[in-house]
Amino acid sequence: MAGKRAFLVLLCSLLLFPCAAQNALQDGGAVRFGNIDINAADSLLFSVSQDMPGAGSCTSLFHARLGAQSARESPRILTCWPERLESLAGGRILQVRNSYGTALYTRSAASLKNSTLKWTQWNAASGTLPVTYGRTSPVSVSPNGSWICYVRKTLSAEGQLVLQNAMNGEQRVLVERVPFSYGDTEVKWSPDSSFLLYEKEGTLFFVNPSLAFGSNAVAEEYRRIGPGSVRNAAWTGSRSLVYISGDIVYCIQEDELYIRGLYSSFIGSGSIVGRLLLPFDSARDSFWCDAEGKQLVVSTAGKFLSLCAINRESYDYVQLRSQFAFSRVNGSVTDCMVFWADGQKPFLWVSYIPYSGGSEAGAVFELSADAPLRLDQRSPLRPQLSPDASRIALVDSDRVSVYRLKDWVQLAELGGERVVSLAWASSGSIYVGGAETVRLWSFSDTISIAPVLFLSSVEEAFWDGGRIIARTASSSQLYVYDTVRGCWNSFEREPAATGRSDKNAGFRVYTTAARNPKYANALFVRHLSDDAFTYPLYAETQQPAGERKRIAFVFDAVDSSEGLARILSVLDEFGVQASFFINGEFIRRYPMETKLIADSGNVCASSFNSNVDLLSREYRIDAEFIRRGLARNEDEFYAATGKEFSLLWHAPFYSADAALIAAGQASGYRYVDAASQYFDKRILQVLGTSNYIDACVSLLYDGMILPFTVGAADGDILYEHFDLFLAALLDSGCEIVGLESLLD
Numbered sequence: 001m002a003g004k005r006a007f008l009v010l011l012c013s014l015l016l017f018p019c020a021a022q023n024a025l026q027d028g029g030a031v032r033f034g035n036i037d038i039n040a041a042d043s044l045l046f047s048v049s050q051d052m053p054g055a056g057s058c059t060s061l062f063h064a065r066l067g068a069q070s071a072r073e074s075p076r077i078l079t080c081w082p083e084r085l086e087s088l089a090g091g092r093i094l095q096v097r098n099s100y101g102t103a104l105y106t107r108s109a110a111s112l113k114n115s116t117l118k119w120t121q122w123n124a125a126s127g128t129l130p131v132t133y134g135r136t137s138p139v140s141v142s143p144n145g146s147w148i149c150y151v152r153k154t155l156s157a158e159g160q161l162v163l164q165n166a167m168n169g170e171q172r173v174l175v176e177r178v179p180f181s182y183g184d185t186e187v188k189w190s191p192d193s194s195f196l197l198y199e200k201e202g203t204l205f206f207v208n209p210s211l212a213f214g215s216n217a218v219a220e221e222y223r224r225i226g227p228g229s230v231r232n233a234a235w236t237g238s239r240s241l242v243y244i245s246g247d248i249v250y251c252i253q254e255d256e257l258y259i260r261g262l263y264s265s266f267i268g269s270g271s272i273v274g275r276l277l278l279p280f281d282s283a284r285d286s287f288w289c290d291a292e293g294k295q296l297v298v299s300t301a302g303k304f305l306s307l308c309a310i311n312r313e314s315y316d317y318v319q320l321r322s323q324f325a326f327s328r329v330n331g332s333v334t335d336c337m338v339f340w341a342d343g344q345k346p347f348l349w350v351s352y353i354p355y356s357g358g359s360e361a362g363a364v365f366e367l368s369a370d371a372p373l374r375l376d377q378r379s380p381l382r383p384q385l386s387p388d389a390s391r392i393a394l395v396d397s398d399r400v401s402v403y404r405l406k407d408w409v410q411l412a413e414l415g416g417e418r419v420v421s422l423a424w425a426s427s428g429s430i431y432v433g434g435a436e437t438v439r440l441w442s443f444s445d446t447i448s449i450a451p452v453l454f455l456s457s458v459e460e461a462f463w464d465g466g467r468i469i470a471r472t473a474s475s476s477q478l479y480v481y482d483t484v485r486g487c488w489n490s491f492e493r494e495p496a497a498t499g500r501s502d503k504n505a506g507f508r509v510y511t512t513a514a515r516n517p518k519y520a521n522a523l524f525v526r527h528l529s530d531d532a533f534t535y536p537l538y539a540e541t542q543q544p545a546g547e548r549k550r551i552a553f554v555f556d557a558v559d560s561s562e563g564l565a566r567i568l569s570v571l572d573e574f575g576v577q578a579s580f581f582i583n584g585e586f587i588r589r590y591p592m593e594t595k596l597i598a599d600s601g602n603v604c605a606s607s608f609n610s611n612v613d614l615l616s617r618e619y620r621i622d623a624e625f626i627r628r629g630l631a632r633n634e635d636e637f638y639a640a641t642g643k644e645f646s647l648l649w650h651a652p653f654y655s656a657d658a659a660l661i662a663a664g665q666a667s668g669y670r671y672v673d674a675a676s677q678y679f680d681k682r683i684l685q686v687l688g689t690s691n692y693i694d695a696c697v698s699l700l701y702d703g704m705i706l707p708f709t710v711g712a713a714d715g716d717i718l719y720e721h722f723d724l725f726l727a728a729l730l731d732s733g734c735e736i737v738g739l740e741s742l743l744d
Helices: 002-014 254-262 564-574 584-589 591-599 623-641 658-666 681-687 689-698 722-731 739-743
Strands: 032-038 043-052 056-065 084-088 093-098 101-106 116-122 139-141 147-155 158-165 171-179 196-200 203-207 224-227 233-235 240-245 248-253 271-275 286-289 295-300 304-309 319-325 331-341 345-354 361-366 373-377 391-395 399-404 409-415 419-426 429-434 437-443 452-455 460-464 467-471 478-482 487-491 507-512 522-527 533-536 550-557 579-582 603-606 704-710
Touching: 032 056, 032 460, 032 507, 032 522, 043 460, 043 507, 056 467, 084 139, 084 419, 084 429, 147 171, 147 196, 147 689, 171 196, 224 240, 233 286, 240 254, 248 254, 286 331, 295 345, 331 564, 331 591, 345 564, 373 391, 391 419, 399 419, 399 429, 409 437, 452 487, 467 487, 550 564, 550 591, 550 739, 564 591, 564 704, 564 722, 579 584, 579 591, 584 591, 584 623, 591 623, 603 623, 623 658, 681 689, 689 722
Parallel strands: 550 579, 550 704, 579 603
Antiparallel strands: 032 043, 043 056, 084 093, 093 101, 101 116, 139 147, 147 158, 158 171, 196 203, 203 224, 233 240, 240 248, 248 271, 286 295, 295 304, 304 319, 331 345, 345 361, 361 373, 391 399, 399 409, 419 429, 429 437, 437 452, 460 467, 467 478, 478 487, 507 522, 522 533
């Protein structure tokens, strides 16, 4: 009870004093050292393997120069994991970002053999490893690759919106407080990169990046478009902007933006070109327009899409040409995008969790009267358009396919390894970030070549004289490290080395147990001299950490399935198992979604057959009523899924007394009482998502059961920000476990 009172006191104090940014370490997968090889010059090779929830796993290769009592300098990384790729400077520069920092691959016009890879931001320069949760944030790059916009995280779900010159690194903060997301940076670039749209406190603004850094920058108050967010606007291919406010559709020419901004109070938000059939809700809806701004595809509340034509000559309602219901997809949709072939013909891409079971997948539909399915995709990675918008690249696990957008004819295909990320270099070449290598894939009607630029991850590495040799997991091909360029070249000769060695004349290197639970082992160096000395290569491996708090998630599926796909997708991405307490009302309304939960690998339990307060004076509840309610819910769950409930339950609204709990126990069920008072949505609406997450995380305790509700709620963090909540838990050092392990 003391913890509960403290939580409420803290929440009240947060109403007066905003939270500070957290600096707690994030708890990722345990780091493991391996691949030890030391040469006669006291240079050490070793690998660092780590599995990061939500970010993938890799084995990075490092080089260190050993000294008598410590390394002579911080170990240097030789591989570069392509967690996120961005094409800059018209494809001449590839930006690579991961938990270690940022590296730039600069392609030489003369030859790839003259190209270089250099780290520009190196997070491990202090001699520590990024053992934190560490998933990298998204950035939005201008079409010409000259500008970058991103959110610099300051709280769990909040940060500063920053505009950066991609060439010289100069930065400007556009907005001090905006929502943070691992999905997208909520801005939109004009096709010619002249303007950027962004939101500030419910108002849409524009900025010219070329003028944003000088003393002559136009004040923000004169760059206002109107109420809403970036969802309210879309650029056309003809130097104009389509903007929706309510049900009114406006068109603003690029060269009119400043005039409209200066005199918006007098001349409005642009030229009215049509009216929607339903008002546009920027919190739940989105839209895409064709190259000329004459057609719109509007997504309404994530339920259906409407393809509409705009007259543009009169103030008429748009003409509805076709509709696509997301129920057409045989699964629960998690994401969608619309692409325009030849700037006029729309195609829909969706990612979804199949009702038939299995991993998240993707599909492409043509948005026409009968909406034919164009192709299936086994991977949910978003497709990417070529710079000229004529081609589209899709990932299917270990294969990248390029299609001609207008007719979906496959033009080229590249396989060989699991694909992590992509970035178009030009309309005929793609940087392909794989789990083992990063390649530049060039293709046409006659050629398809994909030379390796550098290694992402290694399986084995060793010294060959003064050369560093490595190979990847799926190939026998050897690579030699180019110390000048920072890249890797194919090595075609037989290496002279007979194997790795953990000692030379002056040192012995070995692994042993680590005191820090973030490390699976520790790397130690023994100096073999008269003044013998032993030291850990990374001192932090021997720093003991406090006891980890074990936390379990429970989700109540009551009367709405909204957000369910998002929740299941995030749980799968992070490798976390949760428990779903399913009410009979949910089963009857959503039998397919109930089966989706049952097939997801998460625990399914009962929250009774009806959604009523069992302690209400309106009802006379006895043990027989509880027994029948639990039995009926169990039967309905089996009928919908073919599976049995786990014998756990809780009453609707967690409203139960000792008699009800005993009645459930007599029926074979164990009662679960979660910390429901910690998640009062009224408090959430007052504090805002980010402060609320930080407040909850600050008062977690060992054995805590965190409850959430599936379904819509104003301001609910559940499906919009659930990945941020998970990240904050890992950040605080929690261990997320299954519910039954806490009950035992």
